[in-house]
Amino acid sequence: MNPYVVFLLYLMAILGFVALTLLLNRVLGPKPVATATKLEPFECGATPVTTLNVKAVPIKYYAVAIIFILFDLETVFLFIWALGAQPLTGFMLVTFFLFMFLLVLIVLYVYKARLIEAVTE
Helix, strand or coil: CCCHHHHHHHHHHHHHHHHHHHHHHHHHHCCCCCCCCCCCCEEECCCCCCCCCCCCCCCCHHHHHHHHHHHHHHHHHHHHHHHHHHCCCCCHHHHHHHHHHHHHHHHHHHHHHHHCHHCCC
């Protein structure tokens, strides 16, 4: 059988299972009644301080989030490289040192730009 057909059948089976699960949840699941108490904002068991609990997040936190995602992805790539570097050759070592060089450059840029310190102030 063609691998693409197998993949499409597998994909359709997964999507069908997800659709069936969501449908059964809607049909058989509990249907809570919206009361005034349930519609109140909830803050850790305390009464709400303000009527509007949505506050804008300062822009400086987005830089930290992007830095986190960047280093998180680099860690994943490093694990993938470690698993794929069998057997270890000279080319593999060159790619590792190039990757680590880029990682050090990014760390130096983050340190020099004081992107993390802006949040802690």
